[in-house]
Amino acid sequence: MVSGQQKRILVIEDDEDIRTVVVTRPTRAGYDTSVAVDGKDGLRRFYGDRPDLVVLDIAMPVMDGIEATRLIKEGTGTGRIPVIAITATSKGHSEKDTRNLFDAYLKKPVSKNDLVAEMARFLDHNQDRVTVEQNTSPGSVKARESDQMPAPDLDRAQLAILPELVSRLEAVDSEWRDLCRTLTINDVEAFAGRMKDLGLEYNCQFLVDWAADLAEQAADFNLVSICAGLELFPDIVAQVKGLAGTEPL
Structure with a gap:
């Protein structure tokens, strides 16, 4: 579980409507949230922002979530950053392999409660008193x-x-x-x-x-x-x- 003052979440999702919904939950929960529209764009933002958590779709253009996550997990110093997959299909990948790659796996449509609960598993909410008062x-x-x-x-x-x-x-x-x-x-x-x-x-x-x-x-x-x-x-x-x-x- 990561710790720090303000947690950063990167959302990688090509569907604008779904992206808006997914971004809204972490933002309302008090996190600093950035977005990307495909796996390649997501990796660029990932290495620039170094988020504490990644939430991404599997089925995306240019580079899918499977490949993007593999590169994140194989990267120097980034393998322990948790990745939550949100998708309607695993695109031919077995569910077992998908679950082994991702830290968490949610199927669409994702309930807001399930999404927040999964984020809570990986983000440290025992923040100091100053952070609590500021947020x-x-x-x-x-x-x-x-x-x-x-x-x-x-x-x-x-x-x-x-x-x-x-x-x-x-x-x-x-x-x-x-x-x-x-x-x-x-x-x-x-x-x-x-x-x-x-x-x-x-x-x-x-x-x-x-x-x-x-x-x-x-x-x-x-x-x-x-x-x-x-x-x-x-x-x-x-x-x-x-x-x-x-x-x-």
């Missing part, structure tokens, strides 16, 4: 420090049931850790929905707000913001624990 719109991620989150106005009965909420939040810790690793969009959306329901059930507004933000980030396929939002979960749990141990005035 996240104001207000889209709640403040990280728990003392910056406004304490809800809860009565004695509501405070009394917060230990139960703590237990239910702690019960999903392993699921949260898996989401931080996989960043699977559908699973993040489902997790956010359940956390919002918990917040509503226990009248915990900051949990509701955080979950709503996370769901919105997942809907936008913004992997940088999703990563930052998920990182706030331990702070959410910590604040609930703090409230659970607080006596009402």
Whole structure:
């Protein structure tokens, strides 16, 4: 998995309509994306830009994706750069050989969720705090420090049931850790929905707000913001624990 400040993705696709769709997903996810229209043009851009990930079609004019990928994999210092193939046909190549050549292989029509999930496998989303702040719109991620989150106005009965909420939040810790690793969009959306329901059930507004933000980030396929939002979960749990141990005035 590659790491760095801003990830670069090269999209090589001869069909303009498909190219636009494929480019839109990484761009919305916060990546620096460049395009090429065939394998030869793609190699020229590849050696000029040195991207962190290549997404290409197999069936292209001038030079197809098979030959372009072989040259990338055989190149000095470029063999480890992941290549994701997107195609409707392998043009006579066996699927086994195709899968052995490419790091990932998706058949058209490709769902946006599958595309983002495959990118997430090869790109490092544990970016430092500066990068997260630069790529996240104001207000889209709640403040990280728990003392910056406004304490809800809860009565004695509501405070009394917060230990139960703590237990239910702690019960999903392993699921949260898996989401931080996989960043699977559908699973993040489902997790956010359940956390919002918990917040509503226990009248915990900051949990509701955080979950709503996370769901919105997942809907936008913004992997940088999703990563930052998920990182706030331990702070959410910590604040609930703090409230659970607080006596009402």
